[in-house]
Amino acid sequence: MSLEKSQVEKIAHLARLRVNDEELEQVAGDLSSILDLVEQMNAVDTRGVIPMAHPLDMVQRLRSDRVTEEDQRDLFQSIAPATEKGLYLVPRVVE
Amino acid sequence: MTVAELAAGLRAGSYSSEELTRHYLDRIARFDAVLNSFITVVPERALEQARNADRRLKRGEAGPLTGIPIAHKDIFCTRGLKTSCGSRMLDDFVAPYDATVVSKMDQAGLVVLGKTNMDEFAMGSSNENSWYGPVRNPWDTALVPGGSSGGSAAAVAAGLCAAATGTDTGGSIRQPAALCGLTGLKPTYGRVSRYGMVAFASSLDQAGVLTHSAEDAAAMLQVMAGFDLRDSTSADEPVPDYSVGLAGSLEGLKIGLPKEYFGEGLDGAIAHSIRQAIDEFRSLGATLVEISLPNTALAIPTYYVVAPAECSSNLARYDGVRFGYRCEAPQDLEDLYQRSRSEALGSEVKRRILIGTYALSAGYxxxxxxxxxxxxxxxSEDFRQAFAQVDVIMGPTTPSTAFAIGEKAKDPVTMYLSDIYTIAVNLAGLPGMSIPVAPVSGRPVGLQIVGNYFREAQLLNVAHRLQQATGWHLKHPGDYWA
Incomplete structure (x- = not known):
């Protein structure tokens, strides 16, 4: 399986990563060789096999609906790049 | 010295925890400029913890490991102390809380010397993918220590700390343990809490330890293991006393030898060392059974879909908004996301995010x-069937000994193949260990022992008996243990 440069650009956009023009060929080549490796999976017939999402057969635990965490907004926001009045700041989205 | 020996020395009053801590801090200052095994060293904080430990020891309130100086892989969140995960993205990240592993170790009175170097976000098998530069193998500084817990492995092997924590998603404890001549334990998935452990692939990640002996690994696991309400995939299983059965007889133990682990691609000298270890087990009363894990060759292809898929989703949180790196002067929100991520993530991490994004995208x-x-x-079914016939499974941990820094860095797929024997264990969620056996040309070799779910005690028993019989675990890199 070999990826076109345009496909790499599309995937990069989905992942919110920027791949420069000069890197594009190298990245496309690397990803293609990984996909070649991955496609060894196609040698196996998996019809009827139940997918395994998780190593242990677990059920999601439920807890009672009561407050267990205290408000730590100031602490958590102290490590943010930019905040104001308890809000995270990003470039303007709506004019 | 092993943790067990140091703990006995502390109890006998041969030295204080403060003296021991100073000893390790001096060694770090002397050797780590070359090895680069630590990202952060915290002398003042460590000495404060050591003095507290000494007070506990004096008052008779000490636990078995109180006062032992260790290091945490820089993937475990530590309140008030930088947690970088080997990435520029988290270069200035100071977690507002402690990982459960960290708080359990603190409560048990262990002394934290610092945080160890690692492949960025635990993605790598050589420790060359760190924002803080490669780690060197104390056995030969031209070689890699393995990865991703390479800093922990190099630090323990060079005697810069008594033991260290690590994490293992595809081999990241066992492979560096093998390459640095250490005992490495990856417990069953869910045995140790993942709370506060920076996530890479959440259905595979598990915390464990790198130590000099199985006895030390047992003592460390005792502190770390257990159910944690704060980890939704933590296993609610009782934690046995891991010291109890450590010296038990191996008479009648059935060891499975998967034929797929001894075939093509395995270095002949390594195969010889592994055979030699297995012969030792036979003289300890074990019986050998040839088994088959027919889907072994598919483990790496499968892993390189599952792990990147989970990684692409876990690493979506690094967007330059709430914590971590933010690019300068973003033009708009899209630019903020893209540039923050692109500038702060390394090429291997980006590669895995892209593969994962592709594998999860519409139509694929x-x-x-x-x-x-x-x-x-x-x-996973292969293992289930094998464990119906045998107690433990053994084979090599890695197909080759430590390779040169730079040797595999250019080709990601070649690098991925260094985890060929370890990865299936994570996919199944089983516990696995690597212990040192006879070295090849002065380079350490690891024997992998895989057990059934939650049978860590049995793995530790098997490993301990071999170590008692052979002493292979007592070989250390000469430059650091003169």
Whole structure:
């Protein structure tokens, strides 16, 4: 399986990563060789096999609906790049 | 010295924890400029913890490991102390809380010397993918220590700390343990809490330890293991006393030898060392059974769908908004996301995010992600059938000894193949260990021991008996243990 440069650009956009023009060929080549490796999976017939999402057969635990965490907004926001009045700041989205 | 010996010395009053801590801090200052095994060293904080430990020891309130100086892989969140995960993205990240592993160790009175170097976000098998530069192998500084817990492995092997924590998603404890001549333990998935452990692939990640002996690994696991309400995938299983059965007889133990682990691709000298260790087990009363894990060759292809898929989703949180790196002067929100991520993530991490994003994208999900989950089931079934016949499974941890820094860095797929024997264990969620056996040309070799779910005690028993019989675990890199 070999990826076109345009496909790499599309995937990069989905992942919110920027791949420069000069890197594009190298990245496309690397990803293609990984996909070649991955496609060894196609040698196996998996019809009827139940997918395994998780190593242990677990059920999601439920807890009672009561407050267990205290408000730590100031602490958590102290490590943010930019905040104001308890809000995270990003470039303007709506004019 | 092992943790067990140091703990006895502390109890006998041969030295204080403060003296011991100073000893390790001096060694770090002397050797780590070359090895680069630590990202952060915290002398003042460590000495404060050591003095507290000494007070506990004096008052008779000490636990078995109180006062032992260790290091944490820089993937475990530590309140008030930088947690970088080997990435520029988290270069100035100071977690507002402690990982459960960290708080348990603190409560037990262990002394934290610092945080160890690692492949960025635990993605790598050589420790060359760190924002803080490569780690060097104390056995030969031209060689890699393995990865991703390479800093922990190098630090323990060079005697810069008594033991260290690590994490293992595809071999990241066992492979560096093998390459640095250490005992490495990856417990069953869910045995140790993942709370506060920076996530890479959440259905595979598990915390464990790198130590000099199985006895030390047992003592460390005792502190770390257990159910944690704060980790939704933590296993609610009782934690046995891991010291109890450590010296038990191996008479009648059935060891499975998967024929797929001794075939093509395995270095002949390594195969010889592994055979030699297995012969030792036979003289300890074990019986050998040839078994087959027919889907072994599919483990790496499957892993390189499952792990990147989970990674692409876990690493979406690094967007330059709430914590971590933010690019200068973003033009708009899209630019903020893209540039923050692109400037702060390294090439291997980006590669895995891209592969994962592709595998999960519309139109490809069934062909890649669903297919991989189905094969994951087949791989897991292979182990289930094997454990119906045998108690433990053994083979090499790695196909070769430590390789040169730079040797595999250019080709990601070649690098991925260094985890060929370890990865299936994570896909199945089983516990695994690597212990040192006879070295080859002065380079350490690891024997991998895989057990059934939650049978860590048995793995530790098996490893301990071999170590008592052979002393292979007592070989240290001469430059650091003169």
């Amino acid at each position: 999900y069934d062909a890649y992600y669903l297919k991989a989950q189905q094969i994951r089931r087949l791989i």
